Amino acid sequence: MNKRALDQQLKRWARLGYSARGVIYLVIGGLALLTAFGERGGKTTDSKGAILKIMEQPFGSVMIFLLIVGLLGYSTWRLIQCIKDPDGHGSTGKGLAVRFGLFVSAVTHLLLAFWAGRLLMGAGGGSPQGGGTSFLTTNLGQIALGIAGAAVIVTGFAHIYKGITAGFEKYMSIPADKRNWARAVCQFGLIARGVVWLIVGWLLIQAAWMAKGGEIDGTSEALQALRDHAYGPWLLGIVAAGLFAFGIYCIMEAVYRRINTSIVDQR
Template sequence: MNQILIKPQFEWGARIGYAARGIIYLLIGGLAVMAVSGGGGKTTGTKGALKSLLDEPFGQIMFGLLALGLFCYSGWRAIQSIKDADNHGNNAQGVAIRIGLFISSITHLLLAIWASSILLGFGSSGSSSNQGGLITHSWGQWLFGIAGLAIVAAGGAHLIKGWKAGFEKYMDIPQSQRVWAVPVCRIGLISRGAVYCIVGFFLVSSVWIAGTGELKSIGEALSWLRDQPFGAWLLGIIAVGLFSFGIYSSLEAVYRRIDR
C-alpha cells in the first residue's frame, strides 16, 4: 500500500473541516426537524444554515469559524484527490472516486468564499440559479445533464456507503460507542444520498425536460419532499437523517483515520 506523508497541520485541518461540515448539517437537520414539529424552523440548505447563525449571539464569530473550517475541508479534499491519501488507486473506480473528491473540494471552496464574502458584507444570499445562457447551447444542455447525473451518482454512492457501512474502514470508532455510532452514521449517509439523488433528478429533469438548467439546493429538495403525499413524515425522516449525517461528520472529526 502506498503511503504519503500527512503533516500534523494537514491532519488538524482535515479534522477542523470535518467538524465544520458536521455543524452545518446539524443545523440543516435541526432546522428541518423544527419545521416539521412546528418549532419555528425551516427547510434550508448549506447557505441558509450558515446565514441562520448571523442573528444569534456570537453568530458572526461562529459564522467566521465555519468559513475557516470550510477552507480547511476543501484543502483536505484536494489532498485526498491529488495525493490519494486514502489509497483509492489509479484504476477506473479509484479515479472516479478521486474526481468526486476534487469536485467536493471545489464546491466547498466556493461555499467558503461565499461565506467569507457574506461576513465581509459584500456577498449575495442567492441559493439557486437558472443558467439560461448556457442552456441555449447544445453543449450546455449536455454539461448540465452530466452534472445532474454526477450528483445522482454521488447520491447513489452515499446510499451504498451507508447501507454497507463502508465508512468503517476509514474510522477508528471505539468499541464502546459502536452500538449507537455505526447505525447513526449509516442513517446519515443514506439520508444525504437520498437528498443528493433528488437534487440531481431536479437538475436532469430541468435540463432535458423543461430546458431551463435550474440548479436546486438541498433546501429546495427538502421543501419538495414536504409538499409530497405524507410529506411531513418524509421530511421528518430525512431531517433526522441529515442531523445524523452531522453527527457522522462530527465523529469523523475525532475518529477519521488520517495516516501520517
Template sequence: MGSDTPWYQLESGDAISMLARMGYASRGLVYLLIGGLAALAACGQGGQAEGSRGALQSLLGAPFGKVLLGIIALGLLSYSMWRAIQALKDADHHGKSAKGLAIRGGLLVSAVTHTLLAFYAVSLMFRLSGSAGQGEGSSGLVSWLFQQPLGRWGIGLVGLAIIGAGLAHVIKGVKAKFDKHFRMPSAVQVWAYPVCRFGLVVRGVVFVMVGCFFLMAAYQISPGEAGGTEEVFNTLRAQVFGQWLLGLVAAGLFAFGIYSVLASIYRRINPVL
C-alpha cells in the same frame, strides 16, 4: 510528535491531519444546523426548511454569529484542502481504475463546492453584495453552464455525477464501508455506527434527488428546475405525509452531521505528500 509541540512546529503530515479534522467538524456543524432547522420546520416551530446556505445565514441572528461564521468558513476551507489532497494525492488509496478516478473526481468536486460555501460564509460576515440570495446557488450555476459550449450536456453530466455520489453514499451507509477509515472504540461503535449509516443513506437519497433536479433542468433547458437541499425539502413537503418525510430527512441530515463530527475525532487521516 508530542502533544506539547507548538502548532508552528508541526510536521506537514500533522498539519494536514489538523486541517482534515477541523474540516470534518465544520461540515458536521453545517449539517447539524441544516437538520435542526429542518426538524423545527417539520414540527411547525420554525420557518421554511433551509439548505446549507440558509443554515449559515441563520447564524447571523445568533450570539457571536459572525465569529461562528468565521470559524466555520475556516473549517470549510480546511475541508476543501483535505478533499483536494484526497483527490490529487490519493490519500485513501482509491487507485487509478475507472472507479477510483471517479471517486477522486467526486472528491475534487467536493473541494470546489465547500470552497464556494466557505466564501459564502465570509460574504455573510461582511454583508457583501448578493450574500442574501442563498436560493440562487444551483440555478445560478446552471444558468452559467447553459451559456457555455455544450452547457446542456455539462449540466446533465453534473446531474449524473451527483446521482452517482448519492448512490455511493447509500451503499457506504448500508454496508458500513466507512468502518475501514475509522478507529473507534467498541463502546462508541454500538450507538455511533447506526447513526452514521442512517445519516449516510439519507444524505445519499438527498443527493440523488438533487441530481435529478439537474437532469430535469438539462432536459427542459430551464435553470429554474435545478435545485439543492432546500428544493429537496420543498418537494418533500408537497407530498402526502410531507411533514413526516421532511422530519425523517431532517433527522437523517442531523445524523450525517454527527457522523461528520465523529469523523473529525476517529477517522484515520493518511496524508500523502
C-alpha cells in the same frame, strides 16, 4: 516548521474541516425537522441558508469566521486526498471516480468558504445561481445539467451503498464502547444524504429536460419536494433526522477519522 509539526497542523485543520461540515448539516437537518413538525422557525434550506442562520445567532460573526477556517481546511484536505490518495483508492476506474469526487468536493467547499467570507465582510453572498442561468437554458447548458444530474444520482447511490455496507468504518477508529450506536447513526445519515442527492439529481435532469436550469436550489428544493408529497411531514421528518445524523457522522469523522498525512511529503 518541521515535518511533525506540519503533519499535526494539517490533521487539526482537516478535523476542523470535518467539524465545519458537520455543523452545517446539523443546522440543515435541525431546521428541516422543525419544518416537518410545523414548529416556528423551521425551514428547508441548504448550506448557504445554514450559514445565514448561524450568522443570525449571538457571536454569529465569530462562528462564521471559524466555519470559514474549517471549510478552507476541509477543501485543502479533500484536495490532498484527491492528489496524494492517502486512503489508497488507486488509479482504477472506480478509484479515479472517487478521487474526482474528492476534487469536486474541494472546489465546492472552497466556493462556499468564499461565499461565507463575502457575507462576513458585508459584501453579501450573492445569488446561488450567479450568472450561469442563461447558459443553463441553452442546448449545451441543458446537456451539462443533465450530465451533472446523472453524476449526482450516482453519488447518491454511492452514499446509500456506503451507508448500508458501513464502508466508512475502515477509515475510522471508533472506540468499541461507542461502535454499535455510532454505526447506526452514521449509516442512517449517509443513507439520508444519499436520498437527498437522488432527489437533487432527478430535479437537475428534469430542469435540463425542461430548460429551466436557473430554478434548481439543490438540497433546499429537494427537501421542499419531500414536504410537498402526500406524506410530506413524515418523509421530510425522516430525511431531516437523517441529515442531522449525517451532521453527527461528520463530527465523528472529525474526532475518529484516521488522517494519513505521512504521504503528503512523499515525492
